[in-house]
Amino acid sequence: MKVHVDMNLCQSHGECAIVAPDVFHLGDDDVLVWHDDVPEDRRAAVEEAVNACPMAAISIEDE
């Protein structure tokens, strides 16, 4: 599955990096970096990040 983050919305709160640290992390300058191609078995963690994001910036695109 593809993971998309709208960087116009993201404010680097980091909740996504707490619930799914293997997919999302904050770089040195607090800019979010993420894997945009995530194995299907990590879907539950990504969905948790979608729900945790206070800016609703994360979306999943099914292939």
Ligand code: SF4
């Ligand atoms: S939780 Fe949302 S706002 Fe915070 S870093 Fe992740 S994508 Fe950005």
